[in-house]
Amino acid sequence: MQKIELNSLTIEELEEYIYNIGEQKYRGEQLFTFIHKNQGRNIENISVFSKGLRDKLEKVSKINQLKIFKRFDSKVDNTKKYLFLLEDNNIIEGVAMEYKHGLTACISTQVGCRMDCSFCASTKEGLIRSLTPAEMVSQIYMMEEDLNDKISNIVLMGSGEPLDNYENVIKFLNIIHHEKGHNTSYRNITLSTCGLVPKIYSLADEEMPITLSISLHSPFDEDRRKIMPIGNKYSIDEIMEACRYYNNKTNRRITIEYTLIEGVNDRIADLNELVKILRGISCHVNLIPLNPIKEFSQGRPSRINIERFEKSLAKAGIPVTIRREMGGDINASCGQLRRRYTDERY
Numbered sequence: 342m343q344k345i346e347l348n349s350l351t352i353e354e355l356e357e358y359i360y361n362i363g364e365q366k367y368r369g370e371q372l373f374t375f376i377h378k379n380q381g382r383n384i385e386n387i388s389v390f391s392k393g394l395r396d397k398l399e400k401v402s403k404i405n406q407l408k409i410f411k412r413f414d415s416k417v418d419n420t421k422k423y424l425f426l427l428e429d430n431n432i433i434e435g436v437a438m439e440y441k442h443g444l445t446a447c448i449s450t451q452v453g454c455r456m457d458c459s460f461c462a463s464t465k466e467g468l469i470r471s472l473t474p475a476e477m478v479s480q481i482y483m484m485e486e487d488l489n490d491k492i493s494n495i496v497l498m499g500s501g502e503p504l505d506n507y508e509n510v511i512k513f514l515n516i517i518h519h520e521k522g523h524n525t526s527y528r529n530i531t532l533s534t535c536g537l538v539p540k541i542y543s544l545a546d547e548e549m550p551i552t553l554s555i556s557l558h559s560p561f562d563e564d565r566r567k568i569m570p571i572g573n574k575y576s577i578d579e580i581m582e583a584c585r586y587y588n589n590k591t592n593r594r595i596t597i598e599y600t601l602i603e604g605v606n607d608r609i610a611d612l613n614e615l616v617k618i619l620r621g622i623s624c625h626v627n628l629i630p631l632n633p634i635k636e637f638s639q640g641r642p643s644r645i646n647i648e649r650f651e652k653s654l655a656k657a658g659i660p661v662t663i664r665r666e667m668g669g670d671i672n673a674s675c676g677q678l679r680r681r682y683t684d685e686r687y
Contacts, residue, residue, distance in 0.1 A: 345402040347384075348376045348475035351515050352522070362401070364394060370521060377522030380482045382406055405475035407483055421488065425480060427452070431469060434499055435480040443493035448480040450510055451501025456535050458556070459568045460600060460631060460639070463500035471506040477513040481523065495525060498533040498554070504540035514549055527551045533598065538575040541583040545590040553587050554596040554627075555580060559606045560614035568605065581618055588623045595622065600629040603642045607650055616657045626654055626661040 350358060356369030371389050375381040384399050410426040419439040424432050436447040454461070455468035485492055495517065497503045503510045510532070517525045533554040534541065544553065557580070559565035566572035584595050597619065601607050619626070628651055631641040642650075647663060654661040 342401070346405045346473055346475050347372065347398075347402050348404050348478060348516075349473045349509075349512065351512060352519055358402075362397060368394070373519070374521050376404060377478065377516060377519070378524075380486065405473065405479065407476065407479040409483055409487060412487065421484070423480075423484065423487075425483065427476060433472065433476070433480070435484060436499070437484045437488060437492070440494075444488070444490050445494040445496060446481055446484055446492045447496045447498050448477055449499030449501050450477060450497055450503045450506050450513075454501050455505065456502050457570045458535060458558075460558075460602065468501075468505075471509060472501070474509050474512040474516055477509070478516055478523070481517065493525070494529045494531075496531040496533065496554075498531070502535060502537070503532050504534045504537040504544070507540050507543065511547060511549075514547075514551065518549070528593075531596065535569060535571045536575050536580045536583075537571070538579050538583045541580075542586060545583075545587045548591070550591045550593050552593060552596060553584075553591075554598055555584060556598045556600075558598070558600050558602075560611055560618050564606065564611075568602070577618060581622060584622050584624070593623075595624045597624050597626045598629060599626055600631055601642050601647055601650060602631050603640045603646075605639055607642045607646055612650060612653050616654065616659060619659055624659070626659055628654075628661060628663045630663070630666070632666075 352373040359369040410424040413422040433449040452469040454464040531552040
């Protein structure tokens with residue numbers, strides 16, 4: 342019999358689960374607080390439960406646990422890169438980054454990815470499986486325990502496409518936000534997607550005011566399809582319309598992720614078209630100089646060209662920044678470290 346994963350359940354689900362095994366519902370809230378506020382990992386340590394209840398729970402349920410397999414510390418900044426070992430021996434990555442506004446965690450939502458973006462390392466082995474809510478929250482808790490610090494901001498930008506694991510991600514958001522648990526504000530959470538249009542509408546309708554980040558990377562459908570196969574399914578016009586819906590539904594500004602690739606999307610025509618398609622959308626453009634991988638032959642533009650692109654967008658009235666590169670000496674970009682390790686492992 343497969344055991345119920347307690348740390349994948351929302352507080353309402355835990356209350357119902359506890360009730361269904363013959364206990365009073367308030368025990369579900371106690372269990373939720375033990376796991377997500379006190380970050381308890383062993384059922385036997387739930388001191389507010391009788392031994393009989395602990396024994397009953399251990400027979401039919403478990404608290405899924407990750408292990409920190411390796412940690413890499415940047416000598417450039419205080420970025421920490423983690424390899425986490427899952428219970429099935431798969432490996433995922435997480436990153437802890439220090440900013441003036443606090444500690445930010447970048448977490449994975451899947452083992453691998455099936456979106457097949459040509460410049461991304463995390464998709465080169467395809468999708469192995471999606472992560473459970475427990476495996477997502479545990480990345481946060483393990484980093485906090487290791488660093489002895491509270492994580493105040495969360496970005497779902499590690500390996501995987503979050504909206505391709507929609508139900509589990511929504512549960513994760515519900516769990517990590519709840520006041521009886523970690524109590525992370527929705528406004529301190531960012532979710533990055535390559536543009537699964539129907540799921541963007543669904544996310545807007547959830548009325549969770551998180552920041553939506555769109556991995557655009559080209560303003561032209563034909564060029565975008567060459568580097569992002571999802572472009573064959575959803576056009577840029579469809580994505581922009583979904584962004585407007587998200588703006589109106591959540592009153593939240595959208596981040597446009599734009600990886601600058603020399604000779605591919607850094608031309609004057611790209612700039613002009615980008616300004617055109619973003620008209621009327623409340624957004625901020627995050628320019629990302631390409632982090633080259635061996636499977637993608639294109640390079641990053643020169644610093645001069647990157648800054649020229651930034652200044653031109655700003656002149657057109659579009660808020661823009663160049664992403665600060667964190668942990669460059671420890672392969673902190675998603676997928677690189679895990680892939681290097683799994684290549685060596687096998």
